[in-house]
Amino acid sequence: MVLKIANWLDERVGWSGVWEAIFLRKIPKVNWFYTLGSATLFTAVNQAVTGILLTLYYVPTPDHAYDSVQYITTQIPMGWLIRGLHHWGASAMVVLTVLHMLRVILLGAYKYPREVTWFTGVFLLLxxxxxxxxxxxxxxxQKAYWGSAVGSSIAGAAPVIGEWVLRVVRGGSDLSAVTLARFYGVHVWVLPASLILLLGIHMYLVIKIGISAVPQREDEA
Amino acid sequence: MNDKKKLDRRGFLGFATWAIGGIIGAGFGIPAIAYIIAPAMRKEEEQEWIRLGSASKVELGTPTLFKTKIEKQTGWITNEEEVSVYVLTENGRDFVAMSNICTHLGCRVRWISDQDVFFCPCHNAGFAKNGDVASGPPPRPLDQYQVKEEDGQLFVLGG
Amino acid sequence: MNKQEQKEYLEQYKRDKEKGVPFYPDILFKDAVISLVIFLALAALAYFIGTPLEERANPSDTSYTPKPEWYFLFLFQLLKYFPGELEVLAVVAIPTLAIILLFFLPFLDRNSKRHPLSRPWVTVLVLGSVVGVLFLTVQSIRETPPPSEAGQGDPVAALYTENCAVCHGGTILVPEGTNLHDIIAQGTHEGMPAWSGDLTSDEIDALAGFVLSPGGNALFKEFCSACHESSELVASDPIELKMALDEGLAYAPHADVNIPEWSDAISQQERTALLNFLVAPDGQRLFATNCAQCHGRSVSFAGEEAELRLLINQGGLHLEMPPWRETLSNDQLDALAGYVTNPSDTGDGLELFTQYCASCHGDRIPTMDDFDQAREIIASGGAHETMPVWGEVLTAEQFDALVSYTLEAAQGTPLEVGQELFAQNCTICHGDFGEGGPNPARPDDIIAPISTSEYLKTRDDHTLFQITAQGQPNFGMSPFGSAYGGPLDDDQVTALVAFIRSWEADPPVDLPPEVNTSSISLSSDEVYEQLCAQCHGPDGLGDVGPSLRDPGFRTNNTPQEIFETISNGHEATPMISWGDLLSADTIQDLTDFILALEITEAGVIPQPTPGFASFAEDVMPIFEAKCVPCHGSMGGWDGTTYDAVMTTGDNAPTVIPNDVENSILAQKIIGEQTYGAIMPPAGKMTNAEIQIILDWIAAGAPDN
Incomplete structure (x- = not known):
């Protein structure tokens, strides 16, 4: 019965084709370093899931941000875990992204025919x-406020447009409720949308072209 | 033989992959559910005795309005809420405490002493002195609070 | 990579793929395992370390040491190596370049070889970058020592470690000619807070000295710190310091101290380093310690900068002293010469000195040992060398700072002077920024802010001057003007007023911090209870302010006037403008509320009963206690003598004998006449007092 429904669906949706194309494709034998990309993807999923959960309670205003974060951490069951996973996941994601990139550089995987994959990868890093x-x-x-105050003021050091950039980043000359609101907006809408778009292209190319093989050292001429 | 062994290995890896996926899924899913449904699982706040004021303020045979403020904690925000209670006593010992909220659509009722009636301005409902519906659309008498008197002070159970 | 190589690669890849394994389950299994490991690791971190949440953000706390997320630390550290103008390199140029390089990597490395060992350049470059980033990160963590452990026994170094090292690392290279004091005090440097809020001037100067001359700090610690606090010496006279170093044991205060001969112990170079450490290039302070003794605090110089430089640099010859023999008698010259040879002789000399010399010489008496010589100099006048040759004493930085300060300050009354005076005299009650606060002199009284633009708009400089000089005795503010027994002379009060006035354009606080417009959503009786009752009494019967239930109050104020008084405040009384704090609706409600207050029986006002009242014994003591503190000197009516009482005042006469009703004095004290200030501003007199005065007027206002 289940099989029947599955077949009925497959005839119309065609998922077995997708399954075969993605999961049953053959790829060269690779070592554990080649899992760094998937690991990065996993942390991205982790950030997405925990991030969405955090927005259920988090309120991005100076009046409530701190209280709501504290509420999540201390009052909501498993809140500490969700926030902890998101916090540590962020560090892990940076580390894994960089390690993944190093692997790609050192093993020459950005070369023909994977240049475009590389370009999307650099944007993903940013x-x-x-x-x-x-x-x-x-x-x-305190850490958040002052860290961001210093971080954003660094933008102001750029010549000519620095002052202007600073105002754009902070939404005014001071770090304020406006800053918090726009950081939040960028964090949960702009960046995730960009991430999904670029990650989609990145993944499509990885599957289409195939993962690079471990390079063998040619005999030097 | 060799081939079959390999197939077994693949089969095991496949199974293990799904199993790990399941573990991770549960690792996210179970805490997520607990996290999401937390507000619903929270125990209803215990009702507390709210002090209204001195029992001697209640006039015999006339509903007397008491207003008091209670603190309500919602999420991380503490609000003050006003509780208004009409207290009626016929003999100075037994008290009846009634909510001033009309049982029809939640407007506030007022005691009109000239007409001996609680009057609700929204739909002209009237309640008798003891809270029974006297006229108009309300479906039931005014809600009553549990009330007690201690050391000359009136308390109602609410929250 | 040419077409041939590309084709070869694709074929090789196809072969690799055929020899390969299916993605599921072989590869995916590995991915799953890694994912599980990561998940468990993250959960373990969350469980065992937790997620830090510090104190709530406090934008006014500049003492917090900002630290970015750890993966930005290397960039943060990089900034430290690019001070000043070069900062742009670290902030913009290097990161942009790195990203562009990274992005175009496939075009830069077009070789077909892929193995890392076959591409040494790329490999070395990348690994080098990794090592660099790791090094910077480690360095950044290492250079942020826990503040409590740093610089023990060396307060200046501790100050530095606590406040500066986080961003600047161990040392700072300062380009020649930087006014370090200003930079530290005002935080003109990108991302740097203005430290003047947290550090005292002495500390800032000590820091400036430390940055300019770390060696000097070490020397100070070694040779001086046993007896001296660094903060005590940074504020002292550079000439004294130089003398102490040059003269060694011969320097009088060091004579009895068991110290080494400095010329043996410390080389000339080291002595300079020590001086650089101690004498910070702080123009204002240099002026105060070195110039103000003779030049006073008001700096006036109208010439060019070069001229001023020359003047200060060469010292000496710039002051033309008149030949006093033309104006003074021989006896007077003798007395003066005697005074400068022996200042302890307080004969006529002191008086003459004060009269003729002090305007230039200040209280620094140019003492001389030889009477005849002194007399000759005074008599013939001309150029004489009272001003030291500063070029020999000050370092280049100090010199620059002094010149720029003098020029800047000469543009007007230096705000810094007023600011300093404010800090010394006013902040205790009015707060650092004039924001007010609890009144230490009167319990349960709140001092309203004096730095709002609203407050300053309604008071001109003259009013501020008077308030400052005469104080507000009714509110526990003592007089500050020297004419009223206070510590400040007129110039200083003017400087203070100029400083307070400087807030008007850019008020540091628009509202007192504890009051927020949005938070007031109270009914008018609650507003009254919380705000108005402080002065007008809980029942509106008056206390500090007038009774609002008085019939006179009603007849003299239309509802519109009441509304406006609440909105705009009342000039010359402590009633502040509530328009900033309360919405128009609230004020309207409040007006209605006040109008609805029951009017007190007219009988409450004492009725005059012609009887015996002595002016000298009964009336005058009341005037002296209630009126004369202001009405003796501020102009307007003068309450000090009988004649003045009867004749002075803007609307004189204020007292019409036998006619209580038309005497302005009576109207004022009863509270019927509220045009202008309400008197006394501190609140109505007692009925007994009013009665006495009314009786006295009714009896014909005799001078008895």
Whole structure:
């Protein structure tokens, strides 16, 4: 019966084709370093899941941000775990993204025919950094406030447009409720949307072209 | 033989992959559910005795309005709420405490002493002195609080 | 990589793929295992370490040491190596370049070889970057020592470690000619807070000295710290310091101390380092310690900068002293010469000195040993060398700071002077920014802010001057003007007023911090109880302010006037403007509330009963206690003598004998006449007092 429904669905949806194309494709034998990409993807999923859960209670205003984070951490069952996973996951994601990139560089995987995959990867790295920067402010504790104050003021050091950039980043010349609101907006809408788009292209290319093989050292001429 | 062994290994890996996926899924899923449903699992706040004021303020045979403030904690925010209670006594010993909220659509009722009636301005409902519906649309008498007197002070159970 | 190589690669890849394994389950299993490991690791971190949540963000707490997320630390650290102008490199140029390089990596490395060992350049570069980033990160963590352990026994170094090292590392390279004091005090440097809020001037100067001359700090610690606090010496006279170093044991205060001969112990170079450490390039302070003794605090100089530089640099010859023999008699010259040779002789000399010399010489008496010589100099006048040759004493930085301060300050009354005076005299009650606070002189009284633009708009400089000089005895504010027994002379009060006035354009606080417009959503009786009752009494019968239930109050104020008084405050009384704090609706409700208050029986007001009242024994003591503190000197009516009482005042006469009703004095004290200030501003007199005065007027206001 289950089989029958599955077949009926497959005839119309065609998932077995997708399954075969993605999961049953053959790829070269690779070592454990090649799991770094998947590991990064896993942390991205972790951030998405825990991040969405956090927004159920979090309120991005100076009046409530700190209290709501404290409420999540101390009052809600498993809140400490959700927030902990998100907090530590952020660090893990940065580390894994960089390690993944190092592997790609050292093993020459950015070369033909995977240049475009590499370009999307560089943008993804910037997005991850952006996540870290905007997310740092959200708990609205001392560390968050002053860290972000210094971090954003660094932008102001740029010549000519520095002052202007600073105002754009902070939504004014001071770190304020506006800053918190826009950091939050960027953190939960702009960056995730960009991430999904680029990650989609990145994954599509990885599956289409296939993962690079472990390079053998040619005999030097 | 060799081939079959390999197949077994693949089969095991496949099974293990699904199993690990399941573990991780549960690792996220169970805490997530606990996290989401937490507010519903929270025990209803215990009702507390709210002090209204001195029992001597209640006039014999006339509903007397007491207003008092109670603190309500919702999430991380503490609010003050006003509780208004009409207290009626016929003999100075037995008290009846009635909510001033009309049982029809929740407007506030007022005691009109000239007409001996609680009047609700929203739909012209009237309640008798003891809270029974006298006229108009309300489906039931005014809600009553449990009330007690201690050391000359009136308390109602609410929250 | 050419077409041929590309084709070869694709074929090789196809072969690899055929020899390979299916993605599911072989590879996916590995991915799953790694994911599980990561998940467990994260959960363990969350469980065992937890997620830090510090104190709630406090934007006014500049003492907090900001620290970015750990993966930005390397960038943070990089900034430390690019001070000043170069900062742009670290902030913009290097990161941008790195990202562009990274992005175009496939085009830069077009070789077909893929093995890391076959591409040494890329491999070395990348690994080098990794090591660099790790090094910077470690360095950054290492350079942020826990503040409590740092710099023990060396307060200046501790100050540095606590406040500066986080961003600046162990040492700071300062370009020549930087006014370090200003930079530290005002935080003009990018991302740097203005430290003047947290550190005292002495500490800032000590820090400036420490940064400019770390060696000097070490020397100070070694040779001086046994007897001296660094903060005590940074504030002292550079000439004294130089003398102490140059003269060694011959320097009088060091004579009895068991110290080494400095010229043996410390080299000339080291002595300079020590001086640099101690004498911070703080123009204001240098001026105060070195110039103010002769030049006073008001700096006036109208010439060019170069001229001023030359003047200060060469010292000496700039003051033309008149030949006093033309104005003074021989006896007077003798007395003066005697005074400068022996200042302890307080004969005519002191008087003459005060009269003729002090305006230039201040209280620094140019003492001389030889009477005849002194007399000759005074008599003939001309150029004489009272001003030291500062070029020999000050370092280049100090010199620059002094010149720029003098020029800046000469543009007007230096705000810094007023600011300093404010800090010394006013902040106790009015707060650092004039925001007010609890009145220490009167329990349960709140001092309203004096720095709001609203407050300053309604008071001109003259009023501020008077308030400052004469104090507000009714509110526990003592007079500050020297004419009223206070510590400040007129110039200082003017400087203070100028400083307070400087807030008007840019008020540091628009509202007192504890009051927030949005938080007031009370009914008018609650507003009255919380705000108005403080002065007008809980029942509106008056206390500090006038009774609101008085019939006179009603007849003299239309509802519109009451509304406006609440909104705009009442000039010359402590009634502040509530328009900022309360909405128009609330004020309207409040007005209605006040109008609805029951009017007190007219009988409450004492009725004049012509009887015996002595002016000298009964009336005058009341005037002296209630009126004369202001009405003796501030102009307007003068309450000090009988004649003045009867004749002075803007609307004189204020007292019409036998006619209580039309005497302004009577109207004022009863509270019927509220045009202008309500008198006394501190609240109505007692009925007994009013009765006496009314009786006295009714009896014909005799001078008895």
């Amino acid at each position: 997005i991850v950094v952006g996540f870290g920067f905007t997310g740092y402010l959200l708990p609205w504790d």
